[in-house]
């Protein structure tokens with residue numbers, strides 16, 4: 351019985367789950383949810399997830415949402431080497447958790463705050479929003495100094511979450527070339543099996559939406 355992923359390819363946390371599944375070799379049964387059409391508010395979806403958000407997974411009747419928690423679960427349950435992406439060593443795990451929380455509370459909101467007005471309202475973000483994003487990119491770029499991945503030199507669950515969020519900037523053509531460490535890390539992420547394909551699917555979905563609007 352495959353794990354079902356309710357998702358929308360444009361959604362950063364959905365792509366984070368897809369990247370994680372690809373990396374651990376887990377096939378997902380994908381069920382796209384049209385968020386703009388409000389499919390997440392349908393009674394059958396709400397019965398499953400009262401928070402009406404994607405990603406949501408159904409693992410043989412076990413339902414959960416929140417992408418970072420989903421990735422921990424999928425890695426724990428389905429990876430043959432779960433310690434690779436989420437080591438048990440307290441300090442290594444603490445760093446990964448710290449980056450996951452940083453992404454949830456600070457990095458993703460800064461990116462979504464910038465991208466959402468352009469994507470949904472075709473409106474330029476205000477100066478405060480622009481500054482918030484520029485500040486976070488600077489901070490994140492500095493955090494990556496001397497590291498291959500966000501929590502150290504090894505790929506971890508945190509890379510998928512920050513990677514999903516960073517991918518959103520391609521949607522609006524944000525120029526990240528001045529952030530050398532982010533660019534180098536992003537290129538490392540895109541080189542992982544399946545990640546380029548996920549990013550391309552996102553760009554195709556955005557292009558299709560732009561054409562129809």
Ligand SMILES: N[C@@H](CCC(=O)N[C@@H](CS)C(=O)NCC(=O)O)C(=O)O
Nearest residue numbers: 361362363390402403404405416417
């Ligand atoms: N913290 C959640 C965020 C989930 C989320 O906000 N998903 C958005 C798409 S990116 C959504 O489903 N929005 C529709 C809604 O809330 O009705 C996670 O990481 O999974």
